[in-house]
Amino acid sequence: MHKINKAFKAIKAILGNPWLLNKILEDDSVWKSFLEKHNYPKGGLPVVELDALSPGFSETLETFAFLDGGSLPTDIALLKLLAKGFSSCQYFEIGTWRGESVANVADVAEQCFTLNLSKKEILEKGLTEKYADLHGFFSKNRKNIVHLEGNSMTFDFGGLNQKFDLIFIDGDHHFASVKKDTENIFDYLVHDKSIVVWHDYAYHPEKIRPEVFAAIWEGTPPAKRKNLIHIANTMCAVYLPKAMMGHPLETPATPVTKFKISLNTEHV
Numbered sequence: 001m002h003k004i005n006k007a008f009k010a011i012k013a014i015l016g017n018p019w020l021l022n023k024i025l026e027d028d029s030v031w032k033s034f035l036e037k038h039n040y041p042k043g044g045l046p047v048v049e050l051d052a053l054s055p056g057f058s059e060t061l062e063t064f065a066f067l068d069g070g071s072l073p074t075d076i077a078l079l080k081l082l083a084k085g086f087s088s089c090q091y092f093e094i095g096t097w098r099g100e101s102v103a104n105v106a107d108v109a110e111q112c113f114t115l116n117l118s119k120k121e122i123l124e125k126g127l128t129e130k131y132a133d134l135h136g137f138f139s140k141n142r143k144n145i146v147h148l149e150g151n152s153m154t155f156d157f158g159g160l161n162q163k164f165d166l167i168f169i170d171g172d173h174h175f176a177s178v179k180k181d182t183e184n185i186f187d188y189l190v191h192d193k194s195i196v197v198w199h200d201y202a203y204h205p206e207k208i209r210p211e212v213f214a215a216i217w218e219g220t221p222p223a224k225r226k227n228l229i230h231i232a233n234t235m236c237a238v239y240l241p242k243a244m245m246g247h248p249l250e251t252p253a254t255p256v257t258k259f260k261i262s263l264n265t266e267h268v
Contacts, residue, residue, distance in 0.1 A: 028209075028210055031210035031211045032210050034214060035210055035214060040217060043248050044213055044249050045237055045249075046230065046244075046245070046246025047229070047232050047246050047248065047249050047250075048229045048230070048232065048244050048246040049231075049232045050074070050077075050231060050232060050234075050257065052244065053081060053082075053231070057077075057081065059080050061076055061077060061104055062103075063100055063138050064076065065098060065100060069097055069098075070097065070098065071170075071199060072205075072235060074233045074234045074259070075199060075234045075235055075236050076101055076105075078197065078236055078238075079101060079104065079166070079168060080105060080108055082166050082195050082197070082238075083105050083108050083109045083165075085195075086166065086193075088109075088110040088111075089109035089110055089111075089166055090109070090110065090162070090163075090166075091106075091111070091112040091113070091164060091165065091166045091167075091168070092112075092113045092115075092166075092167045093105075093112070093114045093115070093167070093168035093169075094115050094116075094168070094169050094171040094181055095116060095168075095169070095170035096114045096116035096139065097116075097134075097135060097170075098134055098136070098137040098138055099114070099135070099137055099138040099139025102139045102142075103138040103142060103145070105166070105168075106145050109166070110144065111144055111146070112142075112145045112146070113145075113160075114136070114139065114145060114146070114148065115149075115155060116135055116136070116147070116149065116171075118149040119132045119135075122135070138268075152171050152172075152180070152181050152184070153176075153177060153180055155184075157185075157187070157188035157189060158188045160188070163189060163191040163194065164190075164191075164194060165191075165193070165195070166194070166197070167189055167190070167195070167196045167197070168196075168197045168199065169181050169182065169185065169198045169199065170199035170200070173200050173209070173211070173212055174211065174215075175211050175212075175214060175215045176215075178198070178211075178212055178215030178216060178219065179216075179218050180219070181219070182196075182198075182215065182216055182218075186219070186220065186224070193241050194241065195238065195239065195241070197237070197238050197239075198212065198236060198237045199235060199236055200235055201213060201230060201237035202230065202234075202236075203235070204235060205232065205233050205234060205235060205253070206250070206253050207251060208230070208249065212237075213237070216237055220239065227240050227241065227242065227243045229244055229246050230246070232256075233257060
């Protein structure tokens with residue numbers, strides 16, 4: 001009887017405050033149960049080291065702010081590494097924020113496109129004008145970057161009439177959005193040699209984000225799922241045109257790679 005009363009109270013609370021349902025659906029324990037129930041790969045995607053992609057891996061980032069909402073340095077270094085693998089790389093991303101990722105890729109790619117909500121749409125979500133204006137801070141004046149406005153849930157990807165070599169999905173990280181973004185990318189933007197990268201597959205390099213993992217898995221065509229991997233020391237999942245052998249995620253992880261870091265400041 002006590003459990004029934006608690007259940008009724010919970011339902012009443014949700015009916016009075018519908019936003020509570022989002023909190024429940026976002027809860028990791030709910031998504032972990034979902035993954036187990038539907039027999040997703042236990043422990044997430046296989047992990048592949050950065051230097052397995054490029055022996056002697058070395059990269060320099062010319063633009064990095066170390067501010068909230070951004071990527072890890074290794075995340076952006078991964079994008080630059082992958083972009084360098086294409087001659088005249090054509091790059092597309094969902095989610096601009098301050099423009100760090102696209103600005104760094106633009107250093108090595110021929111043409112970059114970045115899609116983000118318009119300022120009007122950002123303000124309609126109740127966010128501040130300053131927050132809206134900071135989008136594209138590092139990328140607005142780059143000649144080889146095209147800034148597109150729109151909601152990726154309704155954007156006409158087919159209207160671009162173009163395939164891309166490297167695609168970075170870093171928009172809204174809820175299940176429905178990541179799944180839809182993933183489906184659209186594979187339906188409209190991918191060619192036979194394309195690489196797709198998802199940010200925030202993990203909260204940090206040792207802990208996956210189950211909701212995003214589920215969305216990536218569901219949105220990726222079944223025949224291509226065997227080519228999904230998690231890049232070690234990053235928060236990124238990657239689809240490669242060819243499968244790679246990986247190892248299970250270890251938490252806590254024993255370091256197998258160390259990085260040499262050099263920092264310089266430059267006022268903007």
